Amino acid sequence: MTDKLWGGRFTQKAAAWVDQFGASITFDQVMAQEDIEGSLAHVKMLGHTGILSQAEADQITSGLHALEQDLAAGKLHFTVADEDIHLNLEHMLTDKIGSVAGKLHTARSRNDQVATDLHLWLKHRLPEVLAAITNLQTVLLTQAETHAGTIMPGYTHLQHAQPITYGHYLLAYFSMLQRDYERFEFNQKHTDLLPLGSAALAGTTFPIDREFVAHELDFADLYHNSLDAVSDRDFALEFLSNAAILMQHLSRLAEELILWSSYEFNYIELADNFATGSSIMPQKKNPDFAELVRGKTGRAYGNLMQLLTVMKAIPLAYNKDMQEDKESVFDTYTTIMGSLDIFSGMMASLTVHEKRMAAATTNDFSNATELADYLAAKGIPFRQAHAIVGELVLQGIKTQTPLQEMSLETLQAANPAIEADVYAELSSEAAVNRRTSLGGTAVINVQAEVVRGKKILADRA
Numbered sequence: 007m008t009d010k011l012w013g014g015r016f017t018q019k020a021a022a023w024v025d026q027f028g029a030s031i032t033f034d035q036v037m038a039q040e041d042i043e044g045s046l047a048h049v050k051m052l053g054h055t056g057i058l059s060q061a062e063a064d065q066i067t068s069g070l071h072a073l074e075q076d077l078a079a080g081k082l083h084f085t086v087a088d089e090d091i092h093l094n095l096e097h098m099l100t101d102k103i104g105s106v107a108g109k110l111h112t113a114r115s116r117n118d119q120v121a122t123d124l125h126l127w128l129k130h131r132l133p134e135v136l137a138a139i140t141n142l143q144t145v146l147l148t149q150a151e152t153h154a155g156t157i158m159p160g161y162t163h164l165q166h167a168q169p170i171t172y173g174h175y176l177l178a179y180f181s182m183l184q185r186d187y188e189r190f191e192f193n194q195k196h197t198d199l200l201p202l203g204s205a206a207l208a209g210t211t212f213p214i215d216r217e218f219v220a221h222e223l224d225f226a227d228l229y230h231n232s233l234d235a236v237s238d239r240d241f242a243l244e245f246l247s248n249a250a251i252l253m254q255h256l257s258r259l260a261e262e263l264i265l266w267s268s269y270e271f272n273y274i275e276l277a278d279n280f281a282t283g284s285s286i287m288p289q290k291k292n293p294d295f296a297e298l299v300r301g302k303t304g305r306a307y308g309n310l311m312q313l314l315t316v317m318k319a320i321p322l323a324y325n326k327d328m329q330e331d332k333e334s335v336f337d338t339y340t341t342i343m344g345s346l347d348i349f350s351g352m353m354a355s356l357t358v359h360e361k362r363m364a365a366a367t368t369n370d371f372s373n374a375t376e377l378a379d380y381l382a383a384k385g386i387p388f389r390q391a392h393a394i395v396g397e398l399v400l401q402g403i404k405t406q407t408p409l410q411e412m413s414l415e416t417l418q419a420a421n422p423a424i425e426a427d428v429y430a431e432l433s434s435e436a437a438v439n440r441r442t443s444l445g446g447t448a449v450i451n452v453q454a455e456v457v458r459g460k461k462i463l464a465d466r467a
Contacts, residue, residue: 022086028326029086031094033333038082040126041091042074044119044202047222049110057212058109066110069103091123092116113212114205117236117324121201124332126223128245129197131339132190138346139187139252140463143180145354147459150176154452157434158273158363159372166370169434172358174447177455182255184462189248196241200225204232207323237323239313239331246310249338253299253306256345260296263352267293273363277355280348295352299345306341309334367434369408371399376437377409377428384423394421 020028046067053063073095076082088094093116100107150173160170200223203209203216209232220228229235266273276293284290316330367373374395381391395409398420402409409417410432417424430436442448 025089026086028089030090030329030332031084031086031088033336034091034120034123035084035094036336037091037123037127037332038077038095039074040123040130041095041119042070042077043126043223044122045095045110046070047219048114048202050222051215051218052109052112054218055213055215057112057214062106062109065103065106066099069099069107072102073098090116090120092119113210113214114202115207115236117206118201118204118232121204121236121238122223124239124242124335125197125199125201125225128241128335128339129194129225132194132197132245135190135339135342135346136187136466138343138350139183139190140466142346142350142353143183143187143459144463145350146176146180146183147456147463149173149353150180150452150459151456153358153360154456155438155449156358156360156363157367157438159366159370160447166367166372168372168375169367169437170447171438171449171452172360172363173449173452173456176353177452177459179255179259180459183252186248186252186255189251190245193241193244193248195226196244198226199235199241200228201235201238204229204235207236208232233323237320237325237328239317239328242331242335243310243313243317246306246313246334246338249342250303250306250310252342253303253345256349257300257303259349260300263296263356264293264300267291273359273366275357275359276352277357280352280355295348299348302341302345306338309338364434371402371409373409373432373434373437374399376431376440377424380428380431381421381423386421386423391421 049058049063049066049070052058053060053067058066073082076098082098084091084094088097096107096110099110152173153176154171154173156172157169158172158175159166160168160175200216200220202219202223203214216228220226229238263274263276265271267276276291276296278291280293280295281291282294284292313331313334316327320327377398378388378391378395381394382388386394398409398412398417401407401416402412410429414424414426414428417428431440439448439450442451445451
């Protein structure tokens with residue numbers, strides 16, 4: 007017989023390197039607190055239902071609290087010989103209180119125990135994710151309010167399209183983060199389910215009270231099928247999927263910060279504490295932290311694909327493959343929390359070169375749509391107006407003359423419907439402020455959306 011807690015039917019002992027390969031304690035030890043919490047609730051239920059005597063339950067509870075104190079003090083030392091966090095803690099508990107510790111595992115399996123630990127771990131951390139998203143949204147709203155009227159080029163295909171405001175631009179990311187918030191918020195519903203009490207896969211013959219345990223652990227609901235309870239990792243996949251989308255949003259913003267802080271754009275400058283220098287080129291100010299977030303997006307994508315692949319075609323119920331469910335979740339949590347904090351600091355402290363942004367809209371023909379709309383308002387079919395203005399743009403490119411600097415005679419030669427009042431509509435400010443349609447970039451719209459955004463955040467408090 008081996009010395010494993012599960013080794014009764016085994017006659018040979020595995021080599022150390024085999025144990026090392028099969029062990030998960032190197033990473034699942036981060037769930038030690040959750041494992042103890044689950045055990046405390048479980049043993050309280052065992053005493054409550056009479057499955058254990060109250061004296062036994064109290065003795066085990068006392069031992070678990072002692073382990074909890076040792077954990078907080080950094081005194082617990084985990085070993086590969088005990089494979090995972092569950093067996094490590096059970097071994098430590100046995101050392102503290104003797105063989106009665108073995109009764110803790112009555113009416114449960116490591117299958118429902120590990121699922122409970124991961125549910126608890128993520129349940130505890132999703133509010134932190136939501137708070138970090140809220141913090142970044144708050145920064146974006148503050149900056150959007152400040153820059154509600156700051157003119158900048160709007161882009162499609164990375165080509166100048168139409169003038170917008172920097173405030174309007176920032177609110178686009180506020181909206182992306184709002185959807186991220188809502189996805190993680192919903193993720194809580196599927197995380198807030200208790201698997202414990204499902205045992206290995208079929209439930210238990212002991213008269214347990216799962217609702218009691220759910221109440222003790224503050225779970226909103228519990229799994230109603232034991233097979234599903236021990237084999238479900240949808241809540242983890244949802245978390246990884248939500249995180250991948252969040253990182254995609256941050257990566258897009260990172261890319262623009264990187265571009266806009268370059269010499270060619272010079273729209274913004276990152277604060278010194280969110281940039282680095284070069285070991286050989288003294289003049290350099292590199293947007294390393296934005297680049298790191300852009301790069302770390304690959305980690306989040308990879309972690310999602312890793313767990314999707316692990317779960318693919320796994321038959322019910324628990325399989326050892328599912329030991330590979332945790333590192334992706336732990337790593338992604340660390341990644342998104344760091345990225346959100348970096349962006350909150352970076353966006354709050356960067357300098358906006360307002361004049362440079364506005365100047366970039368002056369000679370770029372991004373007011374061409376204004377002239378086309380002007381002609382359409384005169385009754386000329388938009389397609390015809392589009393062609394007229396396109397010819398004027400071509401002429402302007404050849405002569406290096408922006409539309410607003412063309413003479414009225416030149417404009418009327420293209421179409422006599424154009425009158426002197428056209429010049430009032432060709433400035434970037436006019437182009438921005440005429441777009442008052444819901445969701446448009448007009449300053450009054452941006453200001454209204456800031457108010458709406460503040461209410462969204464206030465309602466979370």
